[in-house]
Amino acid sequence: MDLSIIIVNYKTHDLTKNTVNSVLKTVKSSYEIFIVDNDSQDGSYQKLESTFQNEISSGKIKLIANDSNQGFAAANNIAIRKSKGNFILLLNSDTIVKKGSIDIPLEYIKHNNDIGAIGPKILLPNGDLDKAAKRSFPNPKNSFYRLFGLSKISKNSNSDNYNLDNLDPDEVYEVDSLVGAFMLVRNETIIEIGLLDEDYFMYGEDIDWCYRIKKAGWKVIYYGKVDIIHYKGSSSKKQKSKLIYEFHRAMYLFYKKHYTDKYSLFTKIIVYIGITLLLIIKLFLNIFKK
Known part of the structure:
Protein backbone atom coordinates (compact mmCIF):
# COMPACT_ATOMS: atom_id res chain seq x y z
CA MET A 1 0.00 0.00 0.00
CA ARG A 135 10.31 27.05 8.99
CA SER A 136 13.82 27.15 10.32
CA PHE A 137 14.47 25.34 13.56
CA PRO A 138 13.96 27.67 16.54
CA ASN A 139 17.15 28.88 18.15
CA PRO A 140 18.02 31.73 20.53
CA LYS A 141 18.90 34.10 17.69
CA ASN A 142 15.84 33.71 15.47
CA SER A 143 13.61 33.53 18.55
CA PHE A 144 14.97 36.91 19.64
CA TYR A 145 14.45 38.36 16.16
CA ARG A 146 10.91 37.01 16.02
CA LEU A 147 9.99 38.19 19.51
CA PHE A 148 11.01 41.77 18.75
CA GLY A 149 9.80 41.81 15.14
CA LEU A 150 13.29 42.07 13.70
CA SER A 151 13.10 39.17 11.22
CA LYS A 152 12.22 41.55 8.37
CA ILE A 153 15.69 43.06 8.52
CA SER A 154 17.34 39.67 8.13
CA LYS A 155 15.47 38.19 5.18
CA ASN A 156 18.66 36.99 3.55
CA SER A 157 19.59 34.82 6.52
CA ASN A 158 17.70 31.59 7.14
CA SER A 159 19.33 31.30 10.55
CA ASP A 160 17.64 34.55 11.66
CA ASN A 161 14.43 34.23 9.64
CA TYR A 162 12.29 31.64 11.40
CA ASN A 163 9.43 31.69 8.86
CA LEU A 164 11.74 31.79 5.81
CA ASP A 165 9.95 34.82 4.34
CA ASN A 166 12.83 35.20 1.88
CA LEU A 167 11.85 31.98 0.05
CA ASP A 168 9.21 31.82 -2.68
CA TYR A 231 -8.84 26.17 9.14
CA LYS A 232 -6.58 26.81 12.10
CA GLY A 233 -7.89 28.72 15.09
CA SER A 234 -8.14 32.47 14.71
CA SER A 235 -5.77 34.46 16.89
CA SER A 236 -8.72 36.68 17.87
CA LYS A 237 -10.45 33.80 19.64
CA LYS A 238 -9.84 33.28 23.31
CA GLN A 239 -7.58 30.29 23.89
CA LYS A 240 -7.80 27.81 26.70
CA SER A 241 -5.05 28.33 29.23
CA LYS A 242 -3.95 24.71 28.77
CA LEU A 243 -3.21 25.33 25.07
CA ILE A 244 -1.11 28.37 25.88
CA TYR A 245 0.74 26.38 28.52
CA GLU A 246 1.35 23.43 26.19
CA PHE A 247 2.67 25.72 23.44
CA HIS A 248 5.30 27.20 25.73
CA ARG A 249 6.07 23.87 27.36
CA ALA A 250 6.85 22.54 23.87
CA MET A 251 9.41 25.34 23.41
CA TYR A 252 11.06 24.34 26.67
CA LEU A 253 11.09 20.63 25.76
CA PHE A 254 12.65 21.28 22.35
CA TYR A 255 15.45 23.47 23.69
CA LYS A 256 16.14 21.10 26.58
CA LYS A 257 16.17 18.00 24.35
CA HIS A 258 18.21 19.27 21.42
CA TYR A 259 20.21 22.29 22.60
CA THR A 260 21.38 21.36 26.09
CA ASP A 261 24.94 20.71 24.89
CA LYS A 262 24.89 23.26 22.07
CA TYR A 263 24.63 26.54 23.98
CA SER A 264 26.26 27.98 27.08
CA LEU A 265 24.61 27.84 30.48
CA PHE A 266 24.03 31.60 30.35
CA THR A 267 22.22 31.34 26.99
CA LYS A 268 20.06 28.48 28.22
CA ILE A 269 19.08 30.40 31.35
CA ILE A 270 18.09 33.42 29.25
CA VAL A 271 16.04 31.18 26.94
CA TYR A 272 14.20 29.49 29.80
CA ILE A 273 13.52 32.80 31.51
CA GLY A 274 12.24 34.18 28.20
CA ILE A 275 9.89 31.24 27.69
CA THR A 276 8.55 31.58 31.23
CA LEU A 277 7.98 35.33 30.88
CA LEU A 278 6.21 34.84 27.55
CA LEU A 279 3.97 32.20 29.10
CA ILE A 280 3.01 34.52 31.96
CA ILE A 281 2.34 37.44 29.61
CA LYS A 282 0.24 35.32 27.21
CA LEU A 283 -1.81 33.84 30.07
CA PHE A 284 -2.40 37.32 31.51
CA LEU A 285 -3.43 38.82 28.16
CA ASN A 286 -5.69 35.85 27.43
CA ILE A 287 -7.75 36.61 30.54
CA PHE A 288 -8.85 39.92 29.01
CA LYS A 289 -9.26 38.64 25.42
CA LYS A 290 -12.80 38.48 24.05
Missing part, protein backbone atom coordinates in the same frame (compact mmCIF):
# COMPACT_ATOMS: atom_id res chain seq x y z
CA ASP A 2 1.28 3.46 -0.90
CA LEU A 3 -0.09 5.58 1.89
CA SER A 4 -1.52 5.57 5.41
CA ILE A 5 -3.36 8.81 6.23
CA ILE A 6 -3.79 9.58 9.93
CA ILE A 7 -6.33 12.11 11.22
CA VAL A 8 -6.73 12.81 14.93
CA ASN A 9 -10.20 13.92 16.01
CA TYR A 10 -10.95 15.76 19.22
CA LYS A 11 -14.42 17.27 19.35
CA THR A 12 -14.22 18.27 15.67
CA HIS A 13 -16.71 15.92 14.03
CA ASP A 14 -17.85 18.31 11.29
CA LEU A 15 -14.32 19.42 10.42
CA THR A 16 -13.04 15.84 10.46
CA LYS A 17 -15.90 14.71 8.23
CA ASN A 18 -15.03 17.43 5.69
CA THR A 19 -11.34 16.54 5.80
CA VAL A 20 -12.01 12.85 5.22
CA ASN A 21 -14.45 13.60 2.39
CA SER A 22 -11.85 15.80 0.69
CA VAL A 23 -9.41 12.88 0.83
CA LEU A 24 -11.96 10.40 -0.51
CA LYS A 25 -12.78 12.71 -3.42
CA THR A 26 -9.24 13.58 -4.50
CA VAL A 27 -6.66 10.89 -3.72
CA LYS A 28 -5.92 8.40 -6.52
CA SER A 29 -3.04 6.48 -4.90
CA SER A 30 -3.70 3.33 -2.88
CA TYR A 31 -4.33 4.36 0.71
CA GLU A 32 -5.95 3.69 4.06
CA ILE A 33 -7.31 6.26 6.49
CA PHE A 34 -7.01 6.09 10.26
CA ILE A 35 -9.30 8.34 12.31
CA VAL A 36 -8.17 8.39 15.92
CA ASP A 37 -10.72 9.87 18.32
CA ASN A 38 -8.93 11.24 21.39
CA ASP A 39 -11.77 10.60 23.85
CA SER A 40 -13.92 13.48 22.54
CA GLN A 41 -16.91 12.55 24.73
CA ASP A 42 -19.20 14.60 22.50
CA GLY A 43 -20.54 11.85 20.28
CA SER A 44 -17.86 12.41 17.61
CA TYR A 45 -16.87 8.77 17.46
CA GLN A 46 -20.43 7.55 17.01
CA LYS A 47 -21.19 10.21 14.38
CA LEU A 48 -18.05 9.39 12.40
CA GLU A 49 -18.82 5.70 12.66
CA SER A 50 -22.28 6.35 11.19
CA THR A 51 -21.10 8.81 8.52
CA PHE A 52 -18.38 6.51 7.14
CA GLN A 53 -19.93 3.11 7.82
CA ASN A 54 -19.44 1.94 4.22
CA GLU A 55 -15.76 2.90 4.15
CA ILE A 56 -15.25 1.33 7.59
CA SER A 57 -16.93 -1.88 6.45
CA SER A 58 -14.68 -2.04 3.38
CA GLY A 59 -11.54 -1.45 5.45
CA LYS A 60 -10.62 1.83 3.75
CA ILE A 61 -11.20 3.70 7.01
CA LYS A 62 -10.07 2.42 10.41
CA LEU A 63 -11.73 4.18 13.33
CA ILE A 64 -9.89 4.06 16.65
CA ALA A 65 -11.32 5.22 20.00
CA ASN A 66 -8.91 6.23 22.75
CA ASP A 67 -10.18 5.98 26.31
CA SER A 68 -8.36 9.20 27.27
CA ASN A 69 -6.96 12.28 25.54
CA GLN A 70 -3.34 11.27 25.24
CA GLY A 71 -2.31 14.18 23.07
CA PHE A 72 -1.63 14.63 19.34
CA ALA A 73 1.69 12.77 19.20
CA ALA A 74 0.45 9.75 21.14
CA ALA A 75 -2.73 9.49 19.07
CA ASN A 76 -0.78 9.55 15.81
CA ASN A 77 1.65 6.95 17.11
CA ILE A 78 -1.20 4.54 17.84
CA ALA A 79 -2.21 4.66 14.17
CA ILE A 80 1.36 4.60 12.85
CA ARG A 81 1.93 1.30 14.66
CA LYS A 82 -1.13 -0.18 12.91
CA SER A 83 -0.41 1.34 9.49
CA LYS A 84 0.60 -0.61 6.38
CA GLY A 85 1.60 2.21 4.04
CA ASN A 86 5.07 2.82 2.67
CA PHE A 87 4.43 6.47 3.50
CA ILE A 88 2.63 8.02 6.47
CA LEU A 89 0.65 11.26 6.18
CA LEU A 90 -0.21 13.21 9.31
CA LEU A 91 -3.23 15.31 8.35
CA ASN A 92 -5.04 17.72 10.65
CA SER A 93 -8.77 17.35 11.13
CA ASP A 94 -9.23 21.02 10.16
CA THR A 95 -7.76 20.80 6.65
CA ILE A 96 -9.18 20.44 3.15
CA VAL A 97 -7.05 18.77 0.49
CA LYS A 98 -7.47 19.43 -3.21
CA LYS A 99 -6.87 17.37 -6.32
CA GLY A 100 -3.16 16.61 -6.42
CA SER A 101 -2.48 17.97 -2.92
CA ILE A 102 -1.55 14.49 -1.72
CA ASP A 103 -0.80 12.52 -4.88
CA ILE A 104 1.76 14.95 -6.33
CA PRO A 105 3.99 15.27 -3.21
CA LEU A 106 3.66 11.50 -2.77
CA GLU A 107 5.02 10.87 -6.27
CA TYR A 108 7.81 13.38 -5.66
CA ILE A 109 9.02 11.71 -2.46
CA LYS A 110 8.70 8.27 -4.09
CA HIS A 111 11.17 9.27 -6.79
CA ASN A 112 13.64 11.03 -4.47
CA ASN A 113 15.03 8.46 -2.07
CA ASP A 114 16.92 10.98 0.05
CA ILE A 115 13.73 12.74 1.18
CA GLY A 116 12.44 11.79 4.62
CA ALA A 117 9.48 14.18 4.80
CA ILE A 118 7.58 16.53 2.51
CA GLY A 119 4.78 19.06 2.92
CA PRO A 120 2.81 21.39 0.60
CA LYS A 121 1.96 25.06 0.67
CA ILE A 122 -0.69 25.59 3.34
CA LEU A 123 -3.23 28.37 2.97
CA LEU A 124 -5.52 29.89 5.55
CA PRO A 125 -9.21 30.31 4.62
CA ASN A 126 -8.58 33.95 3.62
CA GLY A 127 -5.89 32.86 1.15
CA ASP A 128 -2.91 33.94 3.24
CA LEU A 129 0.03 31.59 3.64
CA ASP A 130 0.19 29.60 6.88
CA LYS A 131 3.78 30.52 7.66
CA ALA A 132 4.29 27.40 9.78
CA ALA A 133 4.36 25.39 6.53
CA LYS A 134 8.07 26.18 6.09
CA PRO A 169 6.11 30.05 -1.28
CA ASP A 170 5.31 28.62 -4.73
CA GLU A 171 8.59 26.76 -5.24
CA VAL A 172 10.21 23.54 -4.03
CA TYR A 173 13.23 23.50 -1.71
CA GLU A 174 14.74 21.98 1.39
CA VAL A 175 13.76 23.48 4.75
CA ASP A 176 14.32 22.64 8.39
CA SER A 177 10.77 21.99 9.46
CA LEU A 178 7.24 21.42 8.18
CA VAL A 179 4.02 21.63 10.17
CA GLY A 180 2.07 18.66 11.53
CA ALA A 181 -1.11 19.82 9.77
CA PHE A 182 0.27 18.00 6.69
CA MET A 183 3.46 16.01 7.01
CA LEU A 184 4.15 13.16 4.60
CA VAL A 185 6.90 10.93 5.98
CA ARG A 186 8.67 7.89 4.54
CA ASN A 187 8.00 4.79 6.66
CA GLU A 188 11.65 3.79 6.28
CA THR A 189 12.58 7.08 7.91
CA ILE A 190 10.21 6.48 10.83
CA ILE A 191 11.71 3.03 11.38
CA GLU A 192 15.15 4.66 11.58
CA ILE A 193 14.40 7.67 13.80
CA GLY A 194 11.42 6.46 15.82
CA LEU A 195 7.85 7.63 16.37
CA LEU A 196 6.67 11.06 17.44
CA ASP A 197 7.90 12.10 20.88
CA GLU A 198 4.93 11.73 23.22
CA ASP A 199 6.41 14.17 25.73
CA TYR A 200 4.89 16.82 23.46
CA PHE A 201 1.14 16.99 24.04
CA MET A 202 -0.01 18.98 21.01
CA TYR A 203 2.69 21.43 19.95
CA GLY A 204 6.32 20.96 18.98
CA GLU A 205 6.19 17.30 18.00
CA ASP A 206 6.40 18.24 14.31
CA ILE A 207 9.54 20.37 14.74
CA ASP A 208 11.08 17.69 16.94
CA TRP A 209 10.38 15.01 14.31
CA CYS A 210 11.86 17.14 11.52
CA TYR A 211 14.94 17.81 13.64
CA ARG A 212 15.48 14.09 14.11
CA ILE A 213 14.79 13.40 10.41
CA LYS A 214 17.46 15.88 9.32
CA LYS A 215 19.88 14.77 12.00
CA ALA A 216 19.65 11.24 10.55
CA GLY A 217 20.67 12.60 7.13
CA TRP A 218 17.27 12.77 5.40
CA LYS A 219 15.98 15.85 3.57
CA VAL A 220 12.85 17.76 4.59
CA ILE A 221 11.18 19.29 1.54
CA TYR A 222 8.67 22.10 1.20
CA TYR A 223 6.64 21.51 -1.98
CA GLY A 224 4.95 24.80 -2.86
CA LYS A 225 3.45 23.74 -6.20
CA VAL A 226 0.31 22.31 -4.55
CA ASP A 227 -1.68 23.58 -1.59
CA ILE A 228 -4.26 22.69 1.03
CA ILE A 229 -6.54 24.82 3.20
CA HIS A 230 -6.01 24.90 6.95
Whole structure:
Protein backbone atom coordinates (compact mmCIF):
# COMPACT_ATOMS: atom_id res chain seq x y z
CA MET A 1 0.00 0.00 0.00
CA ASP A 2 1.28 3.46 -0.90
CA LEU A 3 -0.09 5.58 1.89
CA SER A 4 -1.52 5.57 5.41
CA ILE A 5 -3.36 8.81 6.23
CA ILE A 6 -3.79 9.58 9.93
CA ILE A 7 -6.33 12.11 11.22
CA VAL A 8 -6.73 12.81 14.93
CA ASN A 9 -10.20 13.92 16.01
CA TYR A 10 -10.95 15.76 19.22
CA LYS A 11 -14.42 17.27 19.35
CA THR A 12 -14.22 18.27 15.67
CA HIS A 13 -16.71 15.92 14.03
CA ASP A 14 -17.85 18.31 11.29
CA LEU A 15 -14.32 19.42 10.42
CA THR A 16 -13.04 15.84 10.46
CA LYS A 17 -15.90 14.71 8.23
CA ASN A 18 -15.03 17.43 5.69
CA THR A 19 -11.34 16.54 5.80
CA VAL A 20 -12.01 12.85 5.22
CA ASN A 21 -14.45 13.60 2.39
CA SER A 22 -11.85 15.80 0.69
CA VAL A 23 -9.41 12.88 0.83
CA LEU A 24 -11.96 10.40 -0.51
CA LYS A 25 -12.78 12.71 -3.42
CA THR A 26 -9.24 13.58 -4.50
CA VAL A 27 -6.66 10.89 -3.72
CA LYS A 28 -5.92 8.40 -6.52
CA SER A 29 -3.04 6.48 -4.90
CA SER A 30 -3.70 3.33 -2.88
CA TYR A 31 -4.33 4.36 0.71
CA GLU A 32 -5.95 3.69 4.06
CA ILE A 33 -7.31 6.26 6.49
CA PHE A 34 -7.01 6.09 10.26
CA ILE A 35 -9.30 8.34 12.31
CA VAL A 36 -8.17 8.39 15.92
CA ASP A 37 -10.72 9.87 18.32
CA ASN A 38 -8.93 11.24 21.39
CA ASP A 39 -11.77 10.60 23.85
CA SER A 40 -13.92 13.48 22.54
CA GLN A 41 -16.91 12.55 24.73
CA ASP A 42 -19.20 14.60 22.50
CA GLY A 43 -20.54 11.85 20.28
CA SER A 44 -17.86 12.41 17.61
CA TYR A 45 -16.87 8.77 17.46
CA GLN A 46 -20.43 7.55 17.01
CA LYS A 47 -21.19 10.21 14.38
CA LEU A 48 -18.05 9.39 12.40
CA GLU A 49 -18.82 5.70 12.66
CA SER A 50 -22.28 6.35 11.19
CA THR A 51 -21.10 8.81 8.52
CA PHE A 52 -18.38 6.51 7.14
CA GLN A 53 -19.93 3.11 7.82
CA ASN A 54 -19.44 1.94 4.22
CA GLU A 55 -15.76 2.90 4.15
CA ILE A 56 -15.25 1.33 7.59
CA SER A 57 -16.93 -1.88 6.45
CA SER A 58 -14.68 -2.04 3.38
CA GLY A 59 -11.54 -1.45 5.45
CA LYS A 60 -10.62 1.83 3.75
CA ILE A 61 -11.20 3.70 7.01
CA LYS A 62 -10.07 2.42 10.41
CA LEU A 63 -11.73 4.18 13.33
CA ILE A 64 -9.89 4.06 16.65
CA ALA A 65 -11.32 5.22 20.00
CA ASN A 66 -8.91 6.23 22.75
CA ASP A 67 -10.18 5.98 26.31
CA SER A 68 -8.36 9.20 27.27
CA ASN A 69 -6.96 12.28 25.54
CA GLN A 70 -3.34 11.27 25.24
CA GLY A 71 -2.31 14.18 23.07
CA PHE A 72 -1.63 14.63 19.34
CA ALA A 73 1.69 12.77 19.20
CA ALA A 74 0.45 9.75 21.14
CA ALA A 75 -2.73 9.49 19.07
CA ASN A 76 -0.78 9.55 15.81
CA ASN A 77 1.65 6.95 17.11
CA ILE A 78 -1.20 4.54 17.84
CA ALA A 79 -2.21 4.66 14.17
CA ILE A 80 1.36 4.60 12.85
CA ARG A 81 1.93 1.30 14.66
CA LYS A 82 -1.13 -0.18 12.91
CA SER A 83 -0.41 1.34 9.49
CA LYS A 84 0.60 -0.61 6.38
CA GLY A 85 1.60 2.21 4.04
CA ASN A 86 5.07 2.82 2.67
CA PHE A 87 4.43 6.47 3.50
CA ILE A 88 2.63 8.02 6.47
CA LEU A 89 0.65 11.26 6.18
CA LEU A 90 -0.21 13.21 9.31
CA LEU A 91 -3.23 15.31 8.35
CA ASN A 92 -5.04 17.72 10.65
CA SER A 93 -8.77 17.35 11.13
CA ASP A 94 -9.23 21.02 10.16
CA THR A 95 -7.76 20.80 6.65
CA ILE A 96 -9.18 20.44 3.15
CA VAL A 97 -7.05 18.77 0.49
CA LYS A 98 -7.47 19.43 -3.21
CA LYS A 99 -6.87 17.37 -6.32
CA GLY A 100 -3.16 16.61 -6.42
CA SER A 101 -2.48 17.97 -2.92
CA ILE A 102 -1.55 14.49 -1.72
CA ASP A 103 -0.80 12.52 -4.88
CA ILE A 104 1.76 14.95 -6.33
CA PRO A 105 3.99 15.27 -3.21
CA LEU A 106 3.66 11.50 -2.77
CA GLU A 107 5.02 10.87 -6.27
CA TYR A 108 7.81 13.38 -5.66
CA ILE A 109 9.02 11.71 -2.46
CA LYS A 110 8.70 8.27 -4.09
CA HIS A 111 11.17 9.27 -6.79
CA ASN A 112 13.64 11.03 -4.47
CA ASN A 113 15.03 8.46 -2.07
CA ASP A 114 16.92 10.98 0.05
CA ILE A 115 13.73 12.74 1.18
CA GLY A 116 12.44 11.79 4.62
CA ALA A 117 9.48 14.18 4.80
CA ILE A 118 7.58 16.53 2.51
CA GLY A 119 4.78 19.06 2.92
CA PRO A 120 2.81 21.39 0.60
CA LYS A 121 1.96 25.06 0.67
CA ILE A 122 -0.69 25.59 3.34
CA LEU A 123 -3.23 28.37 2.97
CA LEU A 124 -5.52 29.89 5.55
CA PRO A 125 -9.21 30.31 4.62
CA ASN A 126 -8.58 33.95 3.62
CA GLY A 127 -5.89 32.86 1.15
CA ASP A 128 -2.91 33.94 3.24
CA LEU A 129 0.03 31.59 3.64
CA ASP A 130 0.19 29.60 6.88
CA LYS A 131 3.78 30.52 7.66
CA ALA A 132 4.29 27.40 9.78
CA ALA A 133 4.36 25.39 6.53
CA LYS A 134 8.07 26.18 6.09
CA ARG A 135 10.31 27.05 8.99
CA SER A 136 13.82 27.15 10.32
CA PHE A 137 14.47 25.34 13.56
CA PRO A 138 13.96 27.67 16.54
CA ASN A 139 17.15 28.88 18.15
CA PRO A 140 18.02 31.73 20.53
CA LYS A 141 18.90 34.10 17.69
CA ASN A 142 15.84 33.71 15.47
CA SER A 143 13.61 33.53 18.55
CA PHE A 144 14.97 36.91 19.64
CA TYR A 145 14.45 38.36 16.16
CA ARG A 146 10.91 37.01 16.02
CA LEU A 147 9.99 38.19 19.51
CA PHE A 148 11.01 41.77 18.75
CA GLY A 149 9.80 41.81 15.14
CA LEU A 150 13.29 42.07 13.70
CA SER A 151 13.10 39.17 11.22
CA LYS A 152 12.22 41.55 8.37
CA ILE A 153 15.69 43.06 8.52
CA SER A 154 17.34 39.67 8.13
CA LYS A 155 15.47 38.19 5.18
CA ASN A 156 18.66 36.99 3.55
CA SER A 157 19.59 34.82 6.52
CA ASN A 158 17.70 31.59 7.14
CA SER A 159 19.33 31.30 10.55
CA ASP A 160 17.64 34.55 11.66
CA ASN A 161 14.43 34.23 9.64
CA TYR A 162 12.29 31.64 11.40
CA ASN A 163 9.43 31.69 8.86
CA LEU A 164 11.74 31.79 5.81
CA ASP A 165 9.95 34.82 4.34
CA ASN A 166 12.83 35.20 1.88
CA LEU A 167 11.85 31.98 0.05
CA ASP A 168 9.21 31.82 -2.68
CA PRO A 169 6.11 30.05 -1.28
CA ASP A 170 5.31 28.62 -4.73
CA GLU A 171 8.59 26.76 -5.24
CA VAL A 172 10.21 23.54 -4.03
CA TYR A 173 13.23 23.50 -1.71
CA GLU A 174 14.74 21.98 1.39
CA VAL A 175 13.76 23.48 4.75
CA ASP A 176 14.32 22.64 8.39
CA SER A 177 10.77 21.99 9.46
CA LEU A 178 7.24 21.42 8.18
CA VAL A 179 4.02 21.63 10.17
CA GLY A 180 2.07 18.66 11.53
CA ALA A 181 -1.11 19.82 9.77
CA PHE A 182 0.27 18.00 6.69
CA MET A 183 3.46 16.01 7.01
CA LEU A 184 4.15 13.16 4.60
CA VAL A 185 6.90 10.93 5.98
CA ARG A 186 8.67 7.89 4.54
CA ASN A 187 8.00 4.79 6.66
CA GLU A 188 11.65 3.79 6.28
CA THR A 189 12.58 7.08 7.91
CA ILE A 190 10.21 6.48 10.83
CA ILE A 191 11.71 3.03 11.38
CA GLU A 192 15.15 4.66 11.58
CA ILE A 193 14.40 7.67 13.80
CA GLY A 194 11.42 6.46 15.82
CA LEU A 195 7.85 7.63 16.37
CA LEU A 196 6.67 11.06 17.44
CA ASP A 197 7.90 12.10 20.88
CA GLU A 198 4.93 11.73 23.22
CA ASP A 199 6.41 14.17 25.73
CA TYR A 200 4.89 16.82 23.46
CA PHE A 201 1.14 16.99 24.04
CA MET A 202 -0.01 18.98 21.01
CA TYR A 203 2.69 21.43 19.95
CA GLY A 204 6.32 20.96 18.98
CA GLU A 205 6.19 17.30 18.00
CA ASP A 206 6.40 18.24 14.31
CA ILE A 207 9.54 20.37 14.74
CA ASP A 208 11.08 17.69 16.94
CA TRP A 209 10.38 15.01 14.31
CA CYS A 210 11.86 17.14 11.52
CA TYR A 211 14.94 17.81 13.64
CA ARG A 212 15.48 14.09 14.11
CA ILE A 213 14.79 13.40 10.41
CA LYS A 214 17.46 15.88 9.32
CA LYS A 215 19.88 14.77 12.00
CA ALA A 216 19.65 11.24 10.55
CA GLY A 217 20.67 12.60 7.13
CA TRP A 218 17.27 12.77 5.40
CA LYS A 219 15.98 15.85 3.57
CA VAL A 220 12.85 17.76 4.59
CA ILE A 221 11.18 19.29 1.54
CA TYR A 222 8.67 22.10 1.20
CA TYR A 223 6.64 21.51 -1.98
CA GLY A 224 4.95 24.80 -2.86
CA LYS A 225 3.45 23.74 -6.20
CA VAL A 226 0.31 22.31 -4.55
CA ASP A 227 -1.68 23.58 -1.59
CA ILE A 228 -4.26 22.69 1.03
CA ILE A 229 -6.54 24.82 3.20
CA HIS A 230 -6.01 24.90 6.95
CA TYR A 231 -8.84 26.17 9.14
CA LYS A 232 -6.58 26.81 12.10
CA GLY A 233 -7.89 28.72 15.09
CA SER A 234 -8.14 32.47 14.71
CA SER A 235 -5.77 34.46 16.89
CA SER A 236 -8.72 36.68 17.87
CA LYS A 237 -10.45 33.80 19.64
CA LYS A 238 -9.84 33.28 23.31
CA GLN A 239 -7.58 30.29 23.89
CA LYS A 240 -7.80 27.81 26.70
CA SER A 241 -5.05 28.33 29.23
CA LYS A 242 -3.95 24.71 28.77
CA LEU A 243 -3.21 25.33 25.07
CA ILE A 244 -1.11 28.37 25.88
CA TYR A 245 0.74 26.38 28.52
CA GLU A 246 1.35 23.43 26.19
CA PHE A 247 2.67 25.72 23.44
CA HIS A 248 5.30 27.20 25.73
CA ARG A 249 6.07 23.87 27.36
CA ALA A 250 6.85 22.54 23.87
CA MET A 251 9.41 25.34 23.41
CA TYR A 252 11.06 24.34 26.67
CA LEU A 253 11.09 20.63 25.76
CA PHE A 254 12.65 21.28 22.35
CA TYR A 255 15.45 23.47 23.69
CA LYS A 256 16.14 21.10 26.58
CA LYS A 257 16.17 18.00 24.35
CA HIS A 258 18.21 19.27 21.42
CA TYR A 259 20.21 22.29 22.60
CA THR A 260 21.38 21.36 26.09
CA ASP A 261 24.94 20.71 24.89
CA LYS A 262 24.89 23.26 22.07
CA TYR A 263 24.63 26.54 23.98
CA SER A 264 26.26 27.98 27.08
CA LEU A 265 24.61 27.84 30.48
CA PHE A 266 24.03 31.60 30.35
CA THR A 267 22.22 31.34 26.99
CA LYS A 268 20.06 28.48 28.22
CA ILE A 269 19.08 30.40 31.35
CA ILE A 270 18.09 33.42 29.25
CA VAL A 271 16.04 31.18 26.94
CA TYR A 272 14.20 29.49 29.80
CA ILE A 273 13.52 32.80 31.51
CA GLY A 274 12.24 34.18 28.20
CA ILE A 275 9.89 31.24 27.69
CA THR A 276 8.55 31.58 31.23
CA LEU A 277 7.98 35.33 30.88
CA LEU A 278 6.21 34.84 27.55
CA LEU A 279 3.97 32.20 29.10
CA ILE A 280 3.01 34.52 31.96
CA ILE A 281 2.34 37.44 29.61
CA LYS A 282 0.24 35.32 27.21
CA LEU A 283 -1.81 33.84 30.07
CA PHE A 284 -2.40 37.32 31.51
CA LEU A 285 -3.43 38.82 28.16
CA ASN A 286 -5.69 35.85 27.43
CA ILE A 287 -7.75 36.61 30.54
CA PHE A 288 -8.85 39.92 29.01
CA LYS A 289 -9.26 38.64 25.42
CA LYS A 290 -12.80 38.48 24.05
